[in-house]
Amino acid sequence: MKVKSADHMLFYASGFTLFLGIATNLTSHHQWAQTIWALGGIAGLVPALKWIIDEIRSKQMGSDILAVLSLLGTLLTSEMFASSVISLMLATGRVLERWAEGQAERQLKSLLQRLPRKAHFVNPDGSLIEIDAENIKIGDELLVRSGEVVPADGHLITTAILDESALTGEPLPRTRLIDEEVLSGVLNAGTQFRFTASNTSQESTYAGIIRLVQSAQARSAPGVRIANKMALRFVPVALLVAGGAWLITGEVSRAVAVLVAATPCPLILAVPIAVVAGMSQAAKHGAVIKGGAILELLARAEIVLLDKTGTLTHGGPAISEIQTALGISEDTILHFAASLDQYSPHIVAKAIVSTSRNRGIDLDSASDIYEEHGHGISGVIGAKKITVGQISGERPSWFTMKQPLLVAVTIDGVLSGVIGLTDPLRAESREMVSALRAAGVKDVLLVTGDRMETAREVADAVGITNIHASVTASGKMDLVRSEMAKTKGVVVVVGDGINDAPALAAAHVGVAMGARGATAASEAADVVIVEDSIDRLTHAISIAKKAHKKALQAAGIGMFLSLIAMFGGGFGFLSASGGAIAQEFIDVIAILWALTTLIESPTANSGV
Incomplete structure (x- = not known):
């Protein structure tokens, strides 16, 4: 059975037995009520013992030891109502914590889903067949279509425009030439290209990153929890007071009353609530x-x-500057560039078209469109021959930009404008x-x-x-x-x-x-x-710092009030059942304080 399901079952069982026992007791069937409450206490004791064993194995000391001792004490001294209350408080804390950790499991599902399952194998006669990526062999000629992820490392047979940002962090598309290396996991941002595989998909760069993630997660150690750290201080104090009460009075019921009052419900309930509120x-x-x-x-x-x-x-690329020849406006350059680039799948073309539309520039249709892979696109708009692409030839005096990505716009063979793109801060x-x-x-x-x-x-x-x-x-x-x-x-x-x-x-x-x-x-x-x-x-x-602070405060308030109740039990003012009820009031105070984490701070509202 999964841990989460077991915790929920304990919560439902302990809650059911507590309230069923109360209802039975109200009908004067006191013995049956005691039996039902005892079943609730045992239902909490069994998993609590397992938690203690797990803590010992992992060389940790938590707050569960006090809960186990108080459950054992109440069951052995026939304080069945108290045992049932403690069982419910334990179960509630576990359910709260499991809920808070519901999204904590780190899966590699999306990594594996992105890994290409299929590849386009190019036969010697030029025909294509689809093969499983795991069957790629070194030396295979493969084709990658626009928008697809490269399935294996290799060397280019044709030029390619690649979005390598996912692997390298470089935001702007790169033009890779024939014989250059192409890495698995990068995206084809241009038209289709062909390459020769230099390794299998299992030994590719992308597969290696998956293995790095698996290795890193396996070696990442969990943090020490707030409740466990505070329990290290509180448990010895509680045991000392309980032992002292027993030695001085000779009454084991006094020690049990102390342990019930010391049941670390503020740690079990208030701390997870503060944390959940912070989340x-x-x-x-x-x-x-x-x-x-x-x-x-x-x-x-x-x-x-x-x-x-x-x-x-x-x-991603965004236009940062436009320079133009004398007598030509920026909007004119953008108009011609975007009117032609609307026919291109290139990521830079999309940025130019987007900027033009945001500026309210109307785009015209183009004819005689020809796109040279990795160099640019040309066509006729109106009666003018327009080319948008890489810069070639001498640079005119008006062209002084130094952006990492430059796009030239020529009108009837004359360089008329240059668009500079950067990855904006x-x-x-x-x-x-x-x-x-x-x-x-x-x-x-x-x-x-x-x-x-x-x-x-x-x-x-x-x-x-x-x-x-x-x-x-x-x-x-x-x-x-x-x-x-x-x-x-x-x-x-x-x-x-x-x-x-x-x-x-x-x-x-x-x-x-x-x-x-x-x-x-x-x-x-x-x-x-x-x-x-x-x-x-x-x-x-x-918010994490605030939630952490509130959790510590809630636990501190709860433990201080529990300490008062513990001495009340030790001096005979509280029985075990009275201690359980007192602990409920203490829980309410600690939980209400933990919930103040939900109060908005002025900095959060201001957006700072």
């Missing part, structure tokens, strides 16, 4: 946290590693970096597969001085582990590409930009930013 608040502000343990870790964030493409930047990125430092993050690193010149430009714009450029997927993972070894705090990694997935899985906390990022990153991550805004990261950390 709810984070989700409301665009960050899905996959489990309570993750929220607790996020609250102790000290080092944050940020990817560039898609995290600090928007992750998110407006909120600089403020987000400052907010991270204000929230207690000691160091922020920029880690990217892009070139150092581009990385430094972005880092300078957002105020980051620690830069790591041209870093591979395995290199990112090694850097994460190095930072984890150097700090006592929590290391957080933020990314959105397939190449980020191993680092996200290896870190204490991995954060994925899920709004536009690769599903591989989202599956490997502990936190997913579902809104396309990186400042949600600051919200998530701030």
